[in-house]
Amino acid sequence: MTKKQFDSKRSYLGFGLGLRTEHYETIVNDWPDIDWFEVLSENYMIGGGKPLHYLDRIRERYPMVMHGVSLSIGGSDPLDREYLKQLKALAARIQPAWISDHLCWTGLHGKNMHDLLPLPYTEEAISHVASRVRQVQDFLGRQILLENVSSYVSYSQSAVSEWEFLSAIAKQADCLILLDINNVYVSAFNHQFNPSDYLKGMPAERVFQFHLAGHTNKGNIIIDTHDHPIIDPVWSLYAEAVRRFGFVSTMIERDDNIPPLAELQAEIDYARKIAGPILAEIAA
Ligand SMILES: [Fe+2]
Numbered sequence: 001m002t003k004k005q006f007d008s009k010r011s012y013l014g015f016g017l018g019l020r021t022e023h024y025e026t027i028v029n030d031w032p033d034i035d036w037f038e039v040l041s042e043n044y045m046i047g048g049g050k051p052l053h054y055l056d057r058i059r060e061r062y063p064m065v066m067h068g069v070s071l072s073i074g075g076s077d078p079l080d081r082e083y084l085k086q087l088k089a090l091a092a093r094i095q096p097a098w099i100s101d102h103l104c105w106t107g108l109h110g111k112n113m114h115d116l117l118p119l120p121y122t123e124e125a126i127s128h129v130a131s132r133v134r135q136v137q138d139f140l141g142r143q144i145l146l147e148n149v150s151s152y153v154s155y156s157q158s159a160v161s162e163w164e165f166l167s168a169i170a171k172q173a174d175c176l177i178l179l180d181i182n183n184v185y186v187s188a189f190n191h192q193f194n195p196s197d198y199l200k201g202m203p204a205e206r207v208f209q210f211h212l213a214g215h216t217n218k219g220n221i222i223i224d225t226h227d228h229p230i231i232d233p234v235w236s237l238y239a240e241a242v243r244r245f246g247f248v249s250t251m252i253e254r255d256d257n258i259p260p261l262a263e264l265q266a267e268i269d270y271a272r273k274i275a276g277p278i279l280a281e282i283a284a
Contacts, residue, residue, distance in 0.1 A: 006143045006174065010208050011097055013063050013249040015268045015275075020254070024054040026261045031061055034268060038251050041068040041099070045086040059094050065209070065249075066096040067178075070112060071136065073146065074105035074119040074129050084139050091140065097249075098208060100145035100178045103129070103166055120155035121165035126172060133173035145208055146170065147178035148198075150186040150215075150224035162187065163201030170206045177202065179248075180211035181238045182230065186222045195237055199244050207245045212238060212271060213253040227256035230267060235274060242275045246282050250275065 014035030019027075021043075026032070037058060044055050058064075070083060091099060104116040119125045137143055148166055160168070170177055179202060188195035212235075214228030230252070242248070252267045 006137070008143060008174075008176065008205070010205070010247070011249075012247040013065070013097060015272050016065075016249060016251040017264055017268060018067075018251065018253045018255070019055075019058065019064075020258055021051065021054075022258045023261045023264075024050075024058075028054065028057055030261075032261060032265055034062065034265065036063040036065065036097070036249070036251075038065045038067045038253075039094070039096075041066045041087055041090055042070055044090055044094075045083075055094065064094050064096050066091060066094070066099045067147075068099070068101040069114075069116065070106060071101035072104075072106040072112075073101060073132050073136070074103065074117075074125065075107060076105075076128075077108065077110060079132060079135055084136065088140055091142075098145055098176070099140065099142065100147055100209065102149050103146045103169065104149045116149040118149060118151040118153065118155075119165075121158035121160045121162060123159065126165060126168045129169050130172035133169065133175045137173070137175065143174065143176050145176040145178040147180055147211065148183050148187070149180075150183040150190075150222075152190055152221060152223075154191060161193070161197075161201065162191075163198045167201060167203050170203060175206075176208045177206045178209045178211060179207050179241065179245075180213070180253075181241055182211065182213040182215060182234050182253075183224060185234050185237055186215055186224050189222045196240060199237075199241055202245075204245050207248055210238065210241060210245075210248050210250045211253045212250065212267070213255075225256060226253055229263075230270075235270070238271065239274050239278065242278045247279060 016036035019037040019039045184198045213226045216223045216225040
């Protein structure tokens with residue numbers, strides 16, 4: 001494959017939200033002022049029923065992107081062809097702007113641990129992941145986005161920083177990046193690095209999406225729980241990211257302790273308030 005296989009022009013979707021079952025009814029009744037939705041791919045890899053019914057209805061009115069948790073791109077088991085087939089079928093159904101998953105491994109010997117586990121940041125892991133990303137992209141016929149995960153442990157074998165690791169994979173595989181601003185903040189706290197260095201180390205042209213989320217601070221460690229509102233230092237880091245990367249689609253991720261939609265709508269509006277003036281300045 002040549003590096004120019006894909007046309008990597010970034011489309012800008014605006015300010016979105018992770019679609020959750022708790023909000024289905026409110027969305028189809030109120031059609032809220034949300035620019036787009038990110039859907040969890042695995043929740044819709046089913047034959048029928050209520051989730052697909054709502055998915056199709058909501059898709060009629062909003063752009064969507066697909067976000068997965070089971071690709072295990074860093075794993076050593078062979079890629080799961082059945083999973084990839086289902087992913088491709090779902091993409092054919094909802095025509096997402098893009099498809100993303102995490103830079104991690106999630107299991108071994110066919111067992112899914114349902115956790116996003118970090119990799120050692122080594123040359124060997126870079127080649128391993130990049131070759132798997134290329135296989136996935138060839139199968140799907142499109143580039144994928146890889147998301148930086150929060151981590152709580154590191155490997156003594158790591159030879160480069162996390163941002164160098166992610167950048168090298170993106171370049172080798174010619175894939176794109178979903179930059180989770182909260183995860184940068186969480187990992188910077190847990191591993192004692194400067195989050196601004198992470199932003200500066202990202203290849204700007206490959207960053208297609210931001211995630212924003214809340215977390216749980218245990219004092220000596222931060223856990224990426226997605227069950228709280230976004231905190232002020234993460235909003236500040238977001239402003240810094242918008243200044244550096246410009247028009248990147250932003251999305252609020254809440255997975256637990258899910259509040260009424262209006263509360264998350266307020267967080268979307270807050271993101272618009274932060275990014276709006278910076279983007280207007282960039283556009284001028
Ligand atoms: Fe995320």
